[in-house]
Amino acid sequence: MRPKKNRTPRRALMALPxxxxxxxxxxxxxxxxxxxxxPPPPQTQPPAxxxxxxxxxxxxxxxxxxxxxxxxxxxxxxxxxxWLGTSNFEVAYRGKVIxxxxxxxxxxxxxxxxxxxxxxxxxxxxxxGHAHGDHISDVAPVAAQxxxxxxxxxxxxxxxxxxxxxxxxxxxxxxxxxxALKYGDITVKPTHIIHSTIQTGLQQAxxxxxxxxxxxxxxxxxxxxxxxxGGGSSDPNLVQQGTMGFTLELPSGFRIMWFDSVGAMSDEExxxxxxxxxxxxVGIYPWTPHSIAENQLAYTFxxxxxxKPKLFLPTHHDHIWNAWLDNxxxxxxxxxxxxLPGTSFISPLYRSAICIDTSGPKKGDYIVKY
Ligand SMILES: [Zn+2]
Numbered sequence: 408m409r410p411k412k413n414r415t416p417r418r419a420l421m422a423l424p425x426x427x428x429x430x431x432x433x434x435x436x437x438x439x440x441x442x443x444x445x446p447p448p449p450q451t452q453p454p455a456x457x458x459x460x461x462x463x464x465x466x467x468x469x470x471x472x473x474x475x476x477x478x479x480x481x482x483x484x485x486x487x488x489x490w491l492g493t494s495n496f497e498v499a500y501r502g503k504v505i506x507x508x509x510x511x512x513x514x515x516x517x518x519x520x521x522x523x524x525x526x527x528x529x530x531x532x533x534x535x536g537h538a539h540g541d542h543i544s545d546v547a548p549v550a551a552q553x554x555x556x557x558x559x560x561x562x563x564x565x566x567x568x569x570x571x572x573x574x575x576x577x578x579x580x581x582x583x584x585x586x587a588l589k590y591g592d593i594t595v596k597p598t599h600i601i602h603s604t605i606q607t608g609l610q611q612a613x614x615x616x617x618x619x620x621x622x623x624x625x626x627x628x629x630x631x632x633x634x635x636x637g638g639g640s641s642d643p644n645l646v647q648q649g650t651m652g653f654t655l656e657l658p659s660g661f662r663i664m665w666f667d668s669v670g671a672m673s674d675e676e677x678x679x680x681x682x683x684x685x686x687x688x689v690g691i692y693p694w695t696p697h698s699i700a701e702n703q704l705a706y707t708f709x710x711x712x713x714x715k716p717k718l719f720l721p722t723h724h725d726h727i728w729n730a731w732l733d734n735x736x737x738x739x740x741x742x743x744x745x746x747l748p749g750t751s752f753i754s755p756l757y758r759s760a761i762c763i764d765t766s767g768p769k770k771g772d773y774i775v776k777y
Contacts, residue, residue, distance in 0.1 A: 459483040462774050467499065468762035469776055474499040475506055475553070476526040484659065484766040490755050492520040493541055494667035494693060494723045498655060500765070503591040505655065506530045506555070507665050509545040514636055515629035516622065516728040520757045528552045531590045535559035536667030537602060537650040538566035540639030541727060547571035547637075558588065558595070562649030566640040582651050582675055594656040598679050601670035602646040603695050603706050610730070613698065617729045652676065654687070659766035663689040664714060667723065669706045672713070680713045688771060689763070690716025690750075693723035696731040700738035708742055711750065717771055719743060719752040720761070 460482050462468050467487050472478030474487070475497050481487045486500040496507040511524050524545045530553040535543050543563065547570045550557050556578045557567045564577040580586050582599030589595075625633070642649060652666040664687045695706045711719055724734045736754050743750050753775055755761055760776040 459485075462762045462764065462772075465762065468760050468774060470760060471521070471758045471776065473497045473522060473758060474504045475529050476522050477528065480504075481762065484657075484764065486657065486661070486663070486763050486765050488663065488689065488691075488720070488761045488763070489758055490720065490722065491522065492518075492725060492757050493727065494536060495520075496665060496691060496722070498593070498663060500657060501592045503531045503593050504529050505532050505534060505590060505593060505595070506549065506553075507534045507653065508536055508542045508667055509533060509549045510541050510543065511545050512636055513541075514728045514730075515625060515632040517726060518757075522758070524548050525552070530555040531593075532588070532595065533557045534595065534651075534653045534665070535563045535567065536652070536665070537645055538563045538640035538642070539645070540637060541730075542667055543567065543570070543639050544637030550576055558597070558653075560599075560649045560651050562640055562642050562645050563651070565642075569640075570637065580651065584675060584678065592658050596654045596656065598652045598654065599648075599673050599675040600650050600652040600666055600668070601673050601676075602650045602668040603670040603693075603697075604646065605697075609697070613732065614729055616732070646670065652679075654679070654683075657765050659770065661763075661765035661770065662687040663691070664716065665691040665722075666710065667693060669693050669695060669710050672709065676710075676713070683714070686715040686717070688716065688765075689718045689720065690714050691720045691722050694721045694734055694736060694739055696723060696734070698732055698734065700735070703734065704738065704742060707739060711743065712747065715747060716750055718763070718773060719750050721752070721754055 462485055465482050465485060466479035467481040470478050473489050474480050480499055480502060486498060489497045491497055493510050494508045495510055498505045511520055511522060527549050533550060533555045535557060543566055546557055546567050550572045556576055557572050558578045558580060561579050564579045567577050568574050580597040582597040587594050587596050650668050655663040669692055690711060692707055692710045695703050697703045721736055724736060726733045740752055743752055755775060756777055761773060763773040764770055
């Protein structure tokens with residue numbers, strides 16, 4: 408007896424997709440002795456992505472225009488960090504833009520940052536370290552123009568609302584651990600930190616210095632400009648309770664930590680250091696506005712020493728006319744060079760693009776477009 412052929416029933420054949428039926432015909436098969444040759448299964452692997460553009464060739468790494476005012480975005484796993492004066496920063500990564508602090512409109516005779524408040528139109532989140540005027544004063548127009556949520560402590564939210572941010576656009580965090588906010592591939596974790604203290608008489612002494620050793624009285628136009636600079640909170644609890652550090656985590660585990668004040672170490676900050684173990688890839692901490700380096704070191708260095716960033720970026724070291732002086736970074740850089748050999752440092756200019764590879768064998772490699 409002939410073995411029964413393993414025939415495909417006609418009904419099933421009719422149900423074959425057109426492509427398979429065509430293939431049958433092409434292979435000379437017939438309904439009597441079908442040789443079923445199906446087309447190869449569709450490729451399950453997506454086509455290989457184009458090779459990443461080298462950092463140096465990326466438009467974002469060649470441009471001095473921040474993404475928040477319409478500049479180019481980085482490609483692939485490159486992150487771009489830009490200092491925007493005082494403690495303002497911008498981080499751009501995988502289609503998302505995070506702004507830290509919003510103090511762009513500064514007093515007359517303070518060097519311009521090169522962007523104006525009205526031009527800041529793109530952000531996915533606005534992180535505010537604390538609610539003093541030189542950190543928060545432009546938050547309302549920036550929030551309105553970007554639609555981004557404003558993230559900070561309770562004192563920050565209260566001040567942001569006072570300045571005109573709708574309450575629904577504020578996100579209040581405690582920084583006591585466990586909070587994580589996702590913006591695309593960027594995870595933002597807040598940590599309660601303590602603001603620095605200013606010794607009695609320092610601010611008056613600096614104002615005296617501006618009177619003695621500067622460019623004479625302000626012109627009427629300069630007085631007018633100063634009237635447009637916004638304000639901040641004078642809540643006495645801000646120093647102990649109202650200040651927040653933020654850690655930005657990328658999918659590869661790459662971490663960027665940003666503080667906009669450095670005071671005594673809070674318990675939450677010490678806990679964060681324990682939790683992170685290996686430290687951070689980029690650490691941004693103020694070189695405080697105190698004017699004597701030996702005193703400044705006592706404020707700033709312990710935080711750098713605690714987190715041992717692979718790359719340190721200074722902040723809050725530039726002047727604000729009639730308030731703070733430009734502070735030389737050499738004493739701090741010398742101490743880092745001598746005591747933290749695993750930490751490199753850059754002092755970028757306003758809007759300089761710091762491009763960093765955040766994954767793969769080149770993780771941590773960076774270039775700077777000054
Ligand atoms: Zn402050």
